[in-house]
Amino acid sequence: xxxxxxxADNVVQLSGVRTDMDxxxxxxxxxxxxxxxxxxxxxxxxxxxxRGIEQALEFAFILERIAPxxxxxxxxxxxxxxxxxxxxxxxxxxxxxxxxxxDRASEIVDGVFTGPAIAELDLAxxxxxxxxxxxxxxxxxxxxxxxGETHKALGCLVSHGEIGRTxxxxxxxxxxxxxxxxxxxxxxxxxxxxxxxxxxxxxxxxPMANDCGRAHLKLVKSES
Numbered sequence: 001x002x003x004x005x006x007x008a009d010n011v012v013q014l015s016g017v018r019t020d021m022d023x024x025x026x027x028x029x030x031x032x033x034x035x036x037x038x039x040x041x042x043x044x045x046x047x048x049x050x051r052g053i054e055q056a057l058e059f060a061f062i063l064e065r066i067a068p069x070x071x072x073x074x075x076x077x078x079x080x081x082x083x084x085x086x087x088x089x090x091x092x093x094x095x096x097x098x099x100x101x102x103d104r105a106s107e108i109v110d111g112v113f114t115g116p117a118i119a120e121l122d123l124a125x126x127x128x129x130x131x132x133x134x135x136x137x138x139x140x141x142x143x144x145x146x147x148g149e150t151h152k153a154l155g156c157l158v159s160h161g162e163i164g165r166t167x168x169x170x171x172x173x174x175x176x177x178x179x180x181x182x183x184x185x186x187x188x189x190x191x192x193x194x195x196x197x198x199x200x201x202x203x204x205x206x207p208m209a210n211d212c213g214r215a216h217l218k219l220v221k222s223e224s
């Protein structure tokens with residue numbers, strides 16, 4: 001299922017960015033977000049262009065705050081579906097956490113929107129029969145809406161290890177929190193690309209092999 005459309009002609013290029021050897025997708029999305037905001041507290045949702053995070057799309061997602069301490073997946077990459085063994089779009093982000101970690105996870109996620117702030121979590125999967133050790137990292141980056149409020153976030157979730165029996169849920173090993181300045185400093189003359197808006201309804205295309213027809217983030221390339 002193709003859920004990205006309306007891609008702009010220009011894309012922010014990230015040359016010479018040093019990546020994290022353990023979680024390069026995390027580094028790619030963080031660097032892209034930093035380039036887009038260009039001195040502002042945060043970029044807008046409409047500026048996000050999937051071509052700018054091509055190598056990290058399967059780990060990426062868009063999160064939407066629907067109530068205090070409650071946020072759900074608006075869009076999601078295939079890696080998240082694989083961890084849960086099902087389509088995660090529309091599910092709360094707390095579904096990825098074990099019962100003991102959900103209150104803390106809700107508080108951290110809510111702080112991304114209300115701060116606003118950047119959050120990065122180191123995670124360890126709950127183990128059991130058919131569930132081997134899995135380590136993961138979660139990144140959450142706030143996004144500004146047209147009216148100026150913050151109720152969406154760009155995220156990335158990457159795991160290392162055999163997924164095994166699903167769903168896989170996680171405990172929080174370490175949480176890092178970086179508050180963002182709310183005052184906007186003067187901007188440079190550089191203008192990042194305006195990206196795509198979310199479609200009112202998703203375009204349904206042919207399912208990918210072994211994907212059971214699940215929705216996922218997909219790169220759409222322009223021929224022009």
